[in-house]
Amino acid sequence: xxxxxxxxxxxxxxxxxxxxxxxxxxxxxxxxxxxxxxxxxxxxxxxxxxxxxxxxxxxxxxxxxxxxxxxxxxxxxxxxxxxxxxxxxxxxxxxxxxxxxxxxxxxxxxxxxxxxxxxxxxxxxxxxxxxxxxxxxxxxxxxxxxxxxxxxxxxxxxxxxxxxxxxxxxxxxxxxxxxxxxxxxxxxxxxxxxxxxxxxxxxxxxxxxxxxxxxxxxxxxxxxxxxxxxxxxxxxxxxxxxxxxxxxxxxxxx
Amino acid sequence: xxxxxxxxxxxxxxxxxxxxxxxxxxxxxxxxxxxxxxxxxxxxxxxxxxxxxxxxxxxxxxxxxxxxxxxxxxxxxxxxxxxxxxxxxxxxxxxxxxxxxxxxxxxxxxxxxxxxxxxxxxxxxxxxxxxxxxxxxxxxxxxxxxxxxxxxxxxxxxxxxxxxxxxxxxxxxxxxxxxxxxxxxxxxxxxxxxxxxxxxxxxxxxxxxxxxxxxxxxxxxxxxxxxxxxxxxxxxxxxxxxxxxxxxxxxxxx
Numbered sequence: 001x002x003x004x005x006x007x008x009x010x011x012x013x014x015x016x017x018x019x020x021x022x023x024x025x026x027x028x029x030x031x032x033x034x035x036x037x038x039x040x041x042x043x044x045x046x047x048x049x050x051x052x053x054x055x056x057x058x059x060x061x062x063x064x065x066x067x068x069x070x071x072x073x074x075x076x077x078x079x080x081x082x083x084x085x086x087x088x089x090x091x092x093x094x095x096x097x098x099x100x101x102x103x104x105x106x107x108x109x110x111x112x113x114x115x116x117x118x119x120x121x122x123x124x125x126x127x128x129x130x131x132x133x134x135x136x137x138x139x140x141x142x143x144x145x146x147x148x149x150x151x152x153x154x155x156x157x158x159x160x161x162x163x164x165x166x167x168x169x170x171x172x173x174x175x176x177x178x179x180x181x182x183x184x185x186x187x188x189x190x191x192x193x194x195x196x197x198x199x200x201x202x203x204x205x206x207x208x209x210x211x212x213x214x215x216x217x218x219x220x221x222x223x224x225x226x227x228x229x230x231x232x233x234x235x236x237x238x239x240x241x242x243x244x245x246x247x248x249x250x251x252x253x254x
Numbered sequence: 255x256x257x258x259x260x261x262x263x264x265x266x267x268x269x270x271x272x273x274x275x276x277x278x279x280x281x282x283x284x285x286x287x288x289x290x291x292x293x294x295x296x297x298x299x300x301x302x303x304x305x306x307x308x309x310x311x312x313x314x315x316x317x318x319x320x321x322x323x324x325x326x327x328x329x330x331x332x333x334x335x336x337x338x339x340x341x342x343x344x345x346x347x348x349x350x351x352x353x354x355x356x357x358x359x360x361x362x363x364x365x366x367x368x369x370x371x372x373x374x375x376x377x378x379x380x381x382x383x384x385x386x387x388x389x390x391x392x393x394x395x396x397x398x399x400x401x402x403x404x405x406x407x408x409x410x411x412x413x414x415x416x417x418x419x420x421x422x423x424x425x426x427x428x429x430x431x432x433x434x435x436x437x438x439x440x441x442x443x444x445x446x447x448x449x450x451x452x453x454x455x456x457x458x459x460x461x462x463x464x465x466x467x468x469x470x471x472x473x474x475x476x477x478x479x480x481x482x483x484x485x486x487x488x489x490x491x492x493x494x495x496x497x498x499x500x501x502x503x504x505x506x507x508x
Contacts (some may be wrong), residue, residue, distance in 0.1 A: 068469075068477055071487075091469075092476045109445065111452055111467050118452065121269065124445040148445060155484075161441045162481050165333045167432035167446050168453045169468035171425050178421035182315060184317045185413045191363065191378040192421050192457060198365055198372065200454035204298035204447060206326065206369060207428035213265075213365050214423035215322075215345075221323055223345045227416050230409075236501060238501060243494055244424045250490070 003059040003142055009037035009065030009111035012088050019120040021045050023144040029057050050151055053077045068092050071240045084134050090161025093154045104129035104138055111168045124148035126157050135228055178240045216248035255395055260284045262320030263291035265366035266342050270319055273374040275299050277278035277398040283311050286367050307331045322346050329353055338388050344415025347408045358383035358392055365422045378402035380411050442461040
């Protein structure tokens, strides 16, 4: 791709712009409806930025990196036909892009926050394109950034996105719940960090099935009942505890 | 403590023995009903081992490191009165120890697997003892191993143990579910590792509340519905997805 324009200035745009530029890809411009956020990414990466639709430059590739709910609107801003336009969403079909240009998807599986420095070379990318030549072009581009590039249709991509919900969104929420219990017992969240780190590190070497420990795996109903009793006053936690415990039991009863 | 005997040869015994010896504490013997497992830990740490109750040596401290369901039985094996006996369980009261000796608890918050090398200095220890002098002795011992030593009664310890269930047992089960979805889509579990690692690393620097991303946090019902639809055939996953999504929503609607 000779030239790239990024549309959107959220967390994905922030990291993707940096990853592309670090790998000497020609990101020419960043567009966002809030100028300040475009300026932040533009200045950090020494590329031009704009909040005016009329100023969006001609390029070979447009990457729409915004929330799912904004992709369709952004897709109307590109006034060129002989270009490739992709979005970066795991759970939106390619058809959400409305225009006469060529369409594709460039979906990275990772949780992006601006505060975090990330390694890009192991982030899995999942690609889709209408045109086989575009798929090849996207493949070349993604391989410049990462060693984990896969081709995947919408149904598969949505499944992969859902793994992100399980392994990140839901996991992080369990950290939140555990932290809340610590706080109520006057313990800092930090006492959980060695356990959280070890839990994540274990599955580098062991499968989650082998790494599982705890009362649910052992079927230790005495301990489970003590925990359920301790949660008596919180019907929401009680319900989550029960359903996850049952789900673990089912794996090890097999 | 001048001398220590370990009873039990599971994952906690394996790691605790090593941690004690690495910190030049005098572990004299390991007892286990299956000799082979006692021998494994005994030989690795160059200490004597036995499977005979009659051969359990006199020591200052006995650490019963076995599954909760075995603590009471093990507690009958110690035929001395003027000694301190502790168990290592988060969810069993001190009173499960049956004997005329002095009683206590030495509970480490971590997930232990023999295959893993662990850092011990940041593992939180939670202590309890009937006798204030014993509490001081346990505190001295735990501080030799770790920088995170707390005194905590049974009610508090059970809450802490429960945080381990949330932050480790349940989290690991979510990895399992995510891995299962990958497998069904012919992707190796390894594509999840960068996301899993980043999720765990994020909360070193940000609170889980700030680290949260995803459709539930954004309240993006379109994406949530797509995921629910994709899970239609699995009522168990559907139910877990729904309940965790609702729980996240509740945090961010506040």
